[in-house]
Amino acid sequence: MPTETTYAELTSWIQRVHALGTVGELLGWDEQVNLPPGAAEQRAGQQAALAEAAHGAASDPRLGGWLAKLEAGAAGLTADQRAVVKNARKDYDRATKLPAEFVREKATQDSRGYHAWAKARSADDFAGYAPVLAKNLELVKREAGYLGWAGREYDYMIDKHDPGMTAEVIGRLFGELKRELVPLVREIAASKVKPRADVLRGFSTEGQQVFLREVTERLGFDYNRGRIDVSLHPFCSGTGSDVRMTTRFKEHEPLDSLFSSIHETGHGLYEQGLPADQLGTALGIHAGMAVHESQSRLWENQVARSRGFWRCFEPRLRAVFPAQTAGVSTEELYLAINAVQPTLIRVDADEVTYNLHIILRFELEKKLFTGELAVSDLPGAWRAAAAELLGLTPPNDREGVLQDVHWSGGAFGYFPSYCLGNMLAAQLWYRALALRPQLEEDFARGDFTWLLGWLRENIHSQGRRYDALELARRVTGEELSPKSLLRYLRERYGALYWR
Numbered sequence: 116m117p118t119e120t121t122y123a124e125l126t127s128w129i130q131r132v133h134a135l136g137t138v139g140e141l142l143g144w145d146e147q148v149n150l151p152p153g154a155a156e157q158r159a160g161q162q163a164a165l166a167e168a169a170h171g172a173a174s175d176p177r178l179g180g181w182l183a184k185l186e187a188g189a190a191g192l193t194a195d196q197r198a199v200v201k202n203a204r205k206d207y208d209r210a211t212k213l214p215a216e217f218v219r220e221k222a223t224q225d226s227r228g229y230h231a232w233a234k235a236r237s238a239d240d241f242a243g244y245a246p247v248l249a250k251n252l253e254l255v256k257r258e259a260g261y262l263g264w265a266g267r268e269y270d271y272m273i274d275k276h277d278p279g280m281t282a283e284v285i286g287r288l289f290g291e292l293k294r295e296l297v298p299l300v301r302e303i304a305a306s307k308v309k310p311r312a313d314v315l316r317g318f319s320t321e322g323q324q325v326f327l328r329e330v331t332e333r334l335g336f337d338y339n340r341g342r343i344d345v346s347l348h349p350f351c352s353g354t355g356s357d358v359r360m361t362t363r364f365k366e367h368e369p370l371d372s373l374f375s376s377i378h379e380t381g382h383g384l385y386e387q388g389l390p391a392d393q394l395g396t397a398l399g400i401h402a403g404m405a406v407h408e409s410q411s412r413l414w415e416n417q418v419a420r421s422r423g424f425w426r427c428f429e430p431r432l433r434a435v436f437p438a439q440t441a442g443v444s445t446e447e448l449y450l451a452i453n454a455v456q457p458t459l460i461r462v463d464a465d466e467v468t469y470n471l472h473i474i475l476r477f478e479l480e481k482k483l484f485t486g487e488l489a490v491s492d493l494p495g496a497w498r499a500a501a502a503e504l505l506g507l508t509p510p511n512d513r514e515g516v517l518q519d520v521h522w523s524g525g526a527f528g529y530f531p532s533y534c535l536g537n538m539l540a541a542q543l544w545y546r547a548l549a550l551r552p553q554l555e556e557d558f559a560r561g562d563f564t565w566l567l568g569w570l571r572e573n574i575h576s577q578g579r580r581y582d583a584l585e586l587a588r589r590v591t592g593e594e595l596s597p598k599s600l601l602r603y604l605r606e607r608y609g610a611l612y613w614r
């Protein structure tokens with residue numbers, strides 16, 4: 116069975132490359148959680164050495180040989196094997212088709228870009244940053260060209276984060292969403308119901324830690340195969356049996372820590388649910404950022420902002436923080452959890468208006484790539500779009516075009532994943548509810564096992580067999596669309612704000 120032997124050689128090598136990648140992630144996690152300040156330079160050297168070794172393994176010519184052999188005999192492969200080969204080909208091309216000089220130039224520019232952005236942001240100086248951004252754009256377009264995507268550069272950037280997705284599909288989905296979401300947000304903003312944001316004050320870090328551990332454990336995060344630590348910005352890294360989440364604690368904003376931790380738990384549950392023996396191959400890696408975000412958002416929003424969830428956890432919150440919650444009614448607490456208020460800053464946005472921040476970025480990115488919009492005209496275009504979508508005009512660029520780090524490192528095409536994830540999360544939610552209408556009663560009893568089991572079977576265990584669009588079709592029986600998200604937002608927030 117020469118094909119079987121070749122396939123085994125290929126997957127064992129892919130898993131080795133993946134293992135090196137996870138070591139790099141671990142170093143990155145350690146840098147943000149533990150590293151002594153004086154060790155930054157030494158760590159940079161370690162990471163560079165590891166990245167070089169990983170790139171060497173990922174571009175090993177033997178990989179090219181195995182791939183060519185398997186592609187020639189593709190008819191003899193199973194569907195799963197074909198999925199593995201297809202994904203490995205994509206990775207191999209990305210590792211081998213970029214000239215070494217280009218890779219060096221891009222790495223230098225990415226790090227320069229970050230510093231230029233940080234400086235421009237603090238000085239509110241877009242003009243000083245514009246040439247850097249223009250260079251970033253030029254570099255990613257060149258990268259797309261090297262990989263055979265000339266003329267479809269923005270699609271290349273989107274495909275990097277979400278295999279199979281295109282600007283055309285996103286444009287259609289976002290257009291539909293925008294039409295109904297903009298008026299919905301205006302209605303909520305005009306409501307007489309105003310949540311009190313200041314009802315939760317003085318929550319000790321120790322108490323928050325206890326509560327958060329209890330919640331995330333109950334949701335199903337396996338602390339035997341993962342941990343949670345503290346970092347400046349929350350994130351989740353690692354996979355399989357070693358998933359590292361982080362959070363941060365703010366005494367006067369306990370919901371920030373709680374909900375960002377539940378968000379990261381959603382990512383963590385996905386990674387813990389990937390098939391352990393297939394890690395690194397298409398059968399054992401996530402299906403892209405939109406699907407990843409659908410998992411974090413589903414737990415963070417549909418689950419943890421529901422009445423059922425709080426029927427279970429409100430008594431626990433009051434038990435851990437009796438003094439801090441004494442003057443807060445159940446309804447005030449629930450409203451604080453589901454506060455909606457348009458803001459200029461994406462990372463501060465609630466789950467309703469968040470989508471408008473993403474649509475704004477997508478529309479501008481798309482025009483940057485087609486050339487309809489010049490980099491120098493971005494600030495004005497941003498202000499106009501914020502006024503149209505959010506009803507707010509940024510008084511400066513710090514609260515406008517300079518607020519996000521992504522573009523400074525050339526990460527175009529990343530933003531849409533967040534909103535696509537929200538759409539998929541809502542669609543999964545209604546499918547789960549159709550199969551198990553008593554889902555919120557389960558939650559009220561502290562039982563999240565049915566939902567997790569369903570996600571394990573239908574999403575987590577599938578790895579990257581299917582892209583987001585195919586996965587939506589298979590699991591929900593419907594095309595990915597904003598319908599469920601709009602229905603969910605109307606049902607949840609209508610009940611709170613229109614009364």
Ligand code: ZN
Nearest residue numbers: 378382408411
């Ligand atoms: Zn996330």
